[in-house]
Amino acid sequence: MKRTLLNLKIALGSLGNFKLRTALAVLGVFFGTLSLVVVGNLSDSLALKTEQEIANLGNNLIIVVSGQIHRYGPNTPLISRATNLTLGDAEAIAISLPAAARVSPSGFKAFPVRRGNTVLKAIAVNGVTPDFSEVRNFEIAEGSPITEEDDRLQRKVALIGRTTAEKLFGEENPVGKTILIWRVPCQIIGVMAEKGADIAGNDQDNQLFIPLKTFLRNFVNLENVNIIYVQAASVEAIDPLRGEIEALLRVRHGIRKDMKDDFSVVDLKEVTALKSQAMDLISVLGRIAAAASFLIGALGILSIMILIVNERRVEIGIRRAVGSRKRDIILQFLMESSFISVSGGAIGMAAGLLMSLAIARVLGYPSSISVRGLLTAFAASVASGILAGIYPSLKATTIHPVDIIRSKG
Amino acid sequence: MTPLCLMEDVRKTFRMGDDAVEVLKGIDLAVAPGEFAAIMGTSGSGKSTLMNLIGCLDVPTSGRYLLAGREVLGLQDDDLSELRNAHIGFVFQSFYLLPYATVLENVLLPTLYRESAKDHAEDHAIELLRLVGLEARMRFRPNRLSGGEQQRAAICRALMNDPELLLADEPTGQLDSRTAAEIMNLLAKMNERGKTVIVVTHDPAIAAYAKRIIRIRDGVIVDEQAD
Numbered sequence: 001m002k003r004t005l006l007n008l009k010i011a012l013g014s015l016g017n018f019k020l021r022t023a024l025a026v027l028g029v030f031f032g033t034l035s036l037v038v039v040g041n042l043s044d045s046l047a048l049k050t051e052q053e054i055a056n057l058g059n060n061l062i063i064v065v066s067g068q069i070h071r072y073g074p075n076t077p078l079i080s081r082a083t084n085l086t087l088g089d090a091e092a093i094a095i096s097l098p099a100a101a102r103v104s105p106s107g108f109k110a111f112p113v114r115r116g117n118t119v120l121k122a123i124a125v126n127g128v129t130p131d132f133s134e135v136r137n138f139e140i141a142e143g144s145p146i147t148e149e150d151d152r153l154q155r156k157v158a159l160i161g162r163t164t165a166e167k168l169f170g171e172e173n174p175v176g177k178t179i180l181i182w183r184v185p186c187q188i189i190g191v192m193a194e195k196g197a198d199i200a201g202n203d204q205d206n207q208l209f210i211p212l213k214t215f216l217r218n219f220v221n222l223e224n225v226n227i228i229y230v231q232a233a234s235v236e237a238i239d240p241l242r243g244e245i246e247a248l249l250r251v252r253h254g255i256r257k258d259m260k261d262d263f264s265v266v267d268l269k270e271v272t273a274l275k276s277q278a279m280d281l282i283s284v285l286g287r288i289a290a291a292a293s294f295l296i297g298a299l300g301i302l303s304i305m306i307l308i309v310n311e312r313r314v315e316i317g318i319r320r321a322v323g324s325r326k327r328d329i330i331l332q333f334l335m336e337s338s339f340i341s342v343s344g345g346a347i348g349m350a351a352g353l354l355m356s357l358a359i360a361r362v363l364g365y366p367s368s369i370s371v372r373g374l375l376t377a378f379a380a381s382v383a384s385g386i387l388a389g390i391y392p393s394l395k396a397t398t399i400h401p402v403d404i405i406r407s408k409g
Numbered sequence: 410m411t412p413l414c415l416m417e418d419v420r421k422t423f424r425m426g427d428d429a430v431e432v433l434k435g436i437d438l439a440v441a442p443g444e445f446a447a448i449m450g451t452s453g454s455g456k457s458t459l460m461n462l463i464g465c466l467d468v469p470t471s472g473r474y475l476l477a478g479r480e481v482l483g484l485q486d487d488d489l490s491e492l493r494n495a496h497i498g499f500v501f502q503s504f505y506l507l508p509y510a511t512v513l514e515n516v517l518l519p520t521l522y523r524e525s526a527k528d529h530a531e532d533h534a535i536e537l538l539r540l541v542g543l544e545a546r547m548r549f550r551p552n553r554l555s556g557g558e559q560q561r562a563a564i565c566r567a568l569m570n571d572p573e574l575l576l577a578d579e580p581t582g583q584l585d586s587r588t589a590a591e592i593m594n595l596l597a598k599m600n601e602r603g604k605t606v607i608v609v610t611h612d613p614a615i616a617a618y619a620k621r622i623i624r625i626r627d628g629v630i631v632d633e634q635a636d
Contacts, residue, residue, distance in 0.1 A: 006510060006517075006521070009509065009510065009514075010507060010509040012509075013508070013509025013510075014509060314505055315507050317505070318505045318518070319518070319522075320490065321464075321466065321493060321499050322493065322494060322499065322518055322519040322522065322566070322570075323490050323491065323494020323522040323570075324521070324522045325486070325487045325491075325522070326486060326487070326490075327487075328522060400466070402461050402466050404505070405457070405461070405466075405501060405502075
């Protein structure tokens with residue numbers, strides 16, 4: 001222990017002569033661990049978020065959207081704006097497929113919303129059926145839900161998301177108040193429970209829900225919906241039900257065998273897979289950046305250690321003369337090189353933790369600390385130090401006391 | 410009495426490319442415990458090589474060398490390290506104290522490589538520093554010490570593991586004559602306390618402190634005289 005401390009002190013004294021190089025090497029390892037920790041934590045955050053998302057979206061949920069989802073294109077909107085699904089499609093699914101426990105068609109469009117002098121330019125307005133809150137796990141915090149009667153009578157009532165409510169009403173209770181959606185005055189009958197951001201980072205609390213029929217007649221004047229949410233009776237029913245829905249809709253839409261579907265049926269696994277593609281890319285890039293940083297750090301350490309070994313030829317000779325074995329010298333310099341890298345690694349780990357917590361916060365993801373990421377980062381910093389130290393420490397053992405004792409004889 | 414160092418027909422050949430240069434050409438030497446000897450010779454006489462062999466920094470090409478009864482020829486590097494650590498204290502012309510360690514830490518250096526490092530090593534080191542009058546400076550870095558003080562600290566380092574043999578290579582080469590006398594007196598004092606001291610020098614005034622002078626020329630011992 002004493003020996004380690006003394007060696008460390010001597011090493012630090014010696015490193016003091018190469019401050020800039022040491023700083024650069026430490027910086028390399030710093031960025032390496034930083035990226036590893038950030039990538040690890042964010043991947044974990046995303047996994048957590050995905051789980052939450054699946055629970056949030058609704059259980060055993062199948063989503064039918066109009067148009068095709070281009071799965072691998074960049075900037076693909078998940079949900080097409082085309083509206084070739086009809087209320088009839090939804091009814092057909094509900095009636096003819098017993099595995100479909102609940103069917104909730106929905107339309108949506110952005111409209112300006114106004115209350116008094118406050119105008120919000122584009123708030124997502126969703127036309128929904130009473131089943132909606134059940135199927136999509138949207139709970140009502142205050143007030144009452146949209147009922148069958150509201151829908152049938154095309155009542156001008158609305159449920160308001162928490163964020164929208166705060167924007168329009170501040171601290172006031174919005175229930176019972178009337179707002180102007182586009183040019184239709186609607187009475188607010190309830191406030192939704194907070195839901196947070198979805199996996200794409202959209203605030204799910206910044207929207208309005210009105211009865212579907214009200215939406216179709218008074219807002220878009222269409223028979224068509226954008227999306228049909230289908231809740232399968234069980235997890236096992238999801239896959240067969242998807243096939244049944246596809247077959248049914250192909251018939252209803254008159255799609256021949258050689259034609260492509262004009263709709264897409266996805267389940268949540270696919271939705272989240274799509275959304276996490278971007279994150280996977282970030283992950284890969286982060287790891288490449290980490291590898292490059294570690295390489296730079298290791299090369300920096302290598303060059304410093306070579307300098308240091310040269311500077312300390314006399315010290316090595318003396319140590320050998322007073323009885324250190326070659327392996328003591330190797331160990332000493334390996335410890336020095338890993339000390340350099342671990343100190344960079346420690347700062348990198350701390351900064352990485354802070355940074356990933358901050359990023360998770362900004363994205364609205366649950367913050368998560370990946371122990372595996374931290375351990376990988378630590379191991380990588382130790383390993384880069386040791387690897388970088390091998391050659392210089394072996395070189396150090398070639399220094400012999402006889403070389404430094406220059407008596408004239 | 411069994412000699413501490415016993416050399417019989419020791420030869421050392423260095424290879425320089427295709428040439429082989431025989432630097433030591435058959436050395437017979439016995440140094441008994443408690444002796445104070447000086448090895449004298451001019452530049453190129455082979456005295457440095459002889460010192461390296463005595464100090465187990467190098468091994469003979471042929472011949473026998475017994476240090477404290479142990480055959481040195483054929484020992485592995487690690488065994489030589491252990492032998493140096495246990496039996497020999499080195500004093501060098503340029504002191505060779507580690508610049509980033511304190512005087513006390515420098516004195517403690519040999520204990521770092523001792524398997525059975527004693528708990529009271531630090532007390533022992535302080536005691537040695539007190540003996541040479543450096544107790545007040547033990548927390549200083551070596552560069553704050555004068556040459557003579559640095560050499561005294563180096564002698565403490567050499568004594569730290571309580572070796573039988575003190576091997577001093579031109580110990581006063583960088584010191585003025587007054588300081589040189591101090592250092593030689595210190596070595597003489599250690600000799601009186603029972604240490605075997607071998608000084609390698611080209612300076613007759615320094616060699617005069619020794620009780621026995623071994624002269625070496627062209628790789629052989631040419632003359633021996635004892636007081």
